[in-house]
Amino acid sequence: MDAKREITIYDIAKEAGVSTATVSRILSNSAGVKQDKRERVQALIEKYNFRPSALARGLSETHSKVIGMLCPDVRNAYYANLFMECERTAFENGYTLVLNNTFAQESLEIAFMEKLLEQRVESLIVCGGVADWRPLPERYAKSLERFAKRVPVVVAGKLDIEPCHQVYIDHAQAMCAAVRHLLTLGHRRIAFMHGFTYIYQTQDKLQAFQETLQEYGVTPRAEYMINAGEFDEQAGLLGMKRLLCLPEPPTAVIAMNDLMAAGALQAVLRLGYAVPGDFSIIGFDDSIITELTEPNLSSVHYDYVHYGKALIQTALCAMNGTQCARDQVIPFRIAVKASCRKIDA
Amino acid sequence: MDAKREITIYDIAKEAGVSTATVSRILSNSAGVKQDKRERVQALIEKYNFRPSALARGLSETHSKVIGMLCPDVRNAYYANLFMECERTAFENGYTLVLNNTFAQESLEIAFMEKLLEQRVESLIVCGGVADWRPLPERYAKSLERFAKRVPVVVAGKLDIEPCHQVYIDHAQAMCAAVRHLLTLGHRRIAFMHGFTYIYQTQDKLQAFQETLQEYGVTPRAEYMINAGEFDEQAGLLGMKRLLCLPEPPTAVIAMNDLMAAGALQAVLRLGYAVPGDFSIIGFDDSIITELTEPNLSSVHYDYVHYGKALIQTALCAMNGTQCARDQVIPFRIAVKASCRKIDA
DNA sequence: TAACTGCCTGAAACCGCTTGCAAGAATCGC
DNA sequence: GCGATTCTTGCAAGCGGTTTCAGGCAGTTA
Known part of the structure; x- marks a missing residue:
């Protein structure tokens, strides 16, 4: 295999009999280049299928046009949705989004941050992972702060680290809505199945769960709040x-x-009970999963398009220095499907 | 906000009283630098949290250390699995994987390819999307070939475009195994529900479905092979x-x-029938979905770890010029869960 | 026809890092 | 103690673009 060097702007310039400056101007479509040269150069670009190096351009313009994103695991539909929407918005604005799966491992998250820093990402979107832990590991917080000192960091979640922007869902309100939904259907014996409590969403929801019940005169029962560990x-x-x-x-x-x-739902069905006949079930995220089960699962729905767009938009604003709100709350609604029914109180 | 310039290797060199060459050597951990200078420079790197620019390094070393990946939609568990494994292997080898979601739109696929080319990715992994269409759109094939002329292209699927490597699942064999599984359980009235036939997997599976049945003395019935359109x-x-x-x-x-x-499964259950009592169902991919339904779905399982690793490994080989097989077939097996049962013939 | 405009263009510096080369410093053998 | 080696270093030339700045040229104006 012959050591084929990439075609450069210099080659094009030489063959077209112009300077690299002229080619560069044509590439960036700036005005003030005679039509004949423009055509001559364009033809050569076509001929050699020349593409200017983003590396060189980035170096020279001191911007990479890439945004980094961290999430624990894209196989999780929630993160996949978010990534998808972020990517779309980023692309529309001429940016590339690079996603890293961290498995919520602190060391990996930090390692990826370092790597993204080297790649000179112009902004970082952090979704879940260690950012959801409470208390936040000190080393992690430090890393994030250092990062934020260089380029804007936007967190998909409530983090409250000073220099980071944050776009999040009000989990307390969402839980409140879910509880009310069930109360309205006549339920009084309502359980909340959560996971590890070192995740702040668990804490927020747990508290809201109890408060909302009490507000409606229902005493929360300890045995109805269970920690299932994983999620x-x-x-x-x-x-x-x-x-x-x-x-x-x-x-x-x-x-x-x-x-x-x-x-x-599976547990209920396996024991021979019916949903929603004997038990009502509601989840959060309104991901594709809700459409795969029989019955379809009611769920708290977030507007992912809005969410993803807000994340990138915030990053964009922060990058070009435009003032923008540090906090943004994403709306939600109850997506009523088939897993909850009205019962007699 | 003060226009803070990034710290460069030059700044470090100056403050440490050495040349940039020395700092560079320390960064790349090459031998032949006195311990005292090494320490002095390391300290400054810590102090300023300096990270060398991958842009500059890439430009200078004429390699970007990034691999591109195209897939239609990561929200699809199949692609998410693949991406995840590819990312892991790439990272282990010092590469960054950048994923683009193309929604199987030809123009988007091509646009992303151009962009990746500019980013000087050192290899491209193509998963599904337009690459699965038959016949292959000409413009698309051209783009792919042009790409392959510059850097190795590895296709996750059977494409048979000369310069591309390919790693794929033998869908005919997989279908054959699925049919045999059901035949063994005593089924004779077996249906195949597929989607658009311009996708080659559909064609392969359809043919294998009929052939296998015939092989076992069962005449395929036209009304049992239905095209549901989407997937x-x-x-x-x-x-x-x-x-x-x-x-x-x-x-x-x-x-x-x-x-x-x-x-x-939902259709069956909604009409009041039971699975696997009245009907047996089996799918392909063995994704998380199979664990979410009641009963859990039997499915044809692929080894994603192996698959992802093979994709990146092949790319790695091709990049450094090592000879490697152009074709690789990923093994599969039937993951027996709870949606198929034995019946009396 | 000389002086003045404005438009095109190219030379060259620069972006931040790597590396070949050669010189100076340190170490070794005798 | 001295030349021969072996280490350490720094200089400077790239890598492939962008951009500033000044010069060349044609068209105007007086």
Whole structure:
């Protein structure tokens, strides 16, 4: 294989009999270049299928036109949705989005941050992962702050680290809505199946769950608030089994997310009960999962298009120095499907 | 906001009283630098949290250390799995993977290719999308070939474009195994629910489906091979409804993928039938979806870890010029779960 | 026809890092 | 102690673009 060097702007200039400056002007479509040269150069660009190096351009213009993104695991529909929308918006604005899966491992998150820093990303979007832990590991907070000192960091979640922007869902309000939905349907024995409590969403939802019940005169029962550990369908299944073994089981269950809700649904069905006949179930995220189960799962729905757009838009604003709100809250609504029913109080 | 320039290797060199060459050597950890200078420079790097610019380095070393990847939609668990594994392997080898979602739109695929070319990716991984169409659009094939002329292209699928490497699943064999699985369970009235036939996987599976049945003395029935159009759960649901309306419905259904299988399952359950009691269902991909439904779906399983690793490994080989097989086939197996049962012949 | 405009163009510096080359410093053998 | 080696270093030339600045040229004006 012959050591073929990439075609450069210099080659084009030489063959066209012009200077690199002229070619550069043509590439960036700036005015003030005679038509004949323009055509001659264009033809050569076509001929050699020349593409200017983003590396060189980035170096010279001191901007990379790339935005970094961190998420624990794109296989999770929630993050996939977010990434997708972010990518779209970034692309529309001439940016490339590079995503890294961190598996919520602190060392990996930090390693990726370093790498993104080297790549001179112009902004960083942080979704979940260690950023959701409370208390926040000190080393991680430091890394994030150092990052934010260089380029804008936008967190998809509530982090409250001074230099970071944040776009998030008000989980307390969302939980409140979910509880009210079930209360309205006549449920009084409502359970909340969550996971690790070192995740702030768990804390927020747990608190809102209890407060909302009390507000409506229902006393929260300790045995109805169960920590299933993980946030996956297996945990949901196991957690639900525990609930079903209770002397007085709940009539409705709120799951931390759709995955757990799907697990809970399986547990119920396997024991021969019906949903929503015997038990009502509602999840959070309104991901594709809700459409895959029978019955389809009611869920708290977020506007991912809006969410992704807001994340990138905020990053864009912060990058070009435009003033923009540090906090943004994404609206939600209850997506009523088929897993909850009205019961007699 | 003060126009803060990034710290450069030059700044470090100056403050440490050495040349940039020395700093560079320390950065790349090459031998032959006195311990005292090394320490002095390291300290400054820490102090300023200096990270060398990958842009500059890439330009100077004429390599970007990034690999590009194209897929239609990461929200699809199949691609998410693949991406995840590819990213892991790439990272382990010091490469960054940048993923673009193309929605299988030809113009977007080509646009992304151009962009990746500018970014000087050192290799391209193409997963699905337009690459699965038959016949292959000419403009697309041209783009791909042009790309392959510069850097190695590895296709996750069977494409047979000369300069591209390919790693794929033998869909015919996989279908064959699925059919045999059902035959072994005693089924004779077996249906295949697929989607658009301009996708080569559809063609391969369709043919294998018929051939395998015939091989076992079962005559394929036209009304049991239905084209549901899309490849999603909605299509699966609708397609299954059509099958259930047949005067003599099948006893088992093979769906093009898990998404469609999940849709089919819903259709069956909604009409009051049982799975696997009344109907057996099997899908392809063995994604997380199979664990979310009740009953869990049997499915044809691919080894994603192996698959992703093979894609990147092949790219790596091709990049450094090592000879490597142009074709690689990924093994599969039937993941038996709970959606198929034995019946009396 | 000389002086003045404005438009095109190219020379050259620069972006931040790597590396070949050659010179100076340190170490070694005798 | 001295020349021969072996280490350490720094200089400077790229890598492939962008951009500033000044010069060349044609068209105007007086």
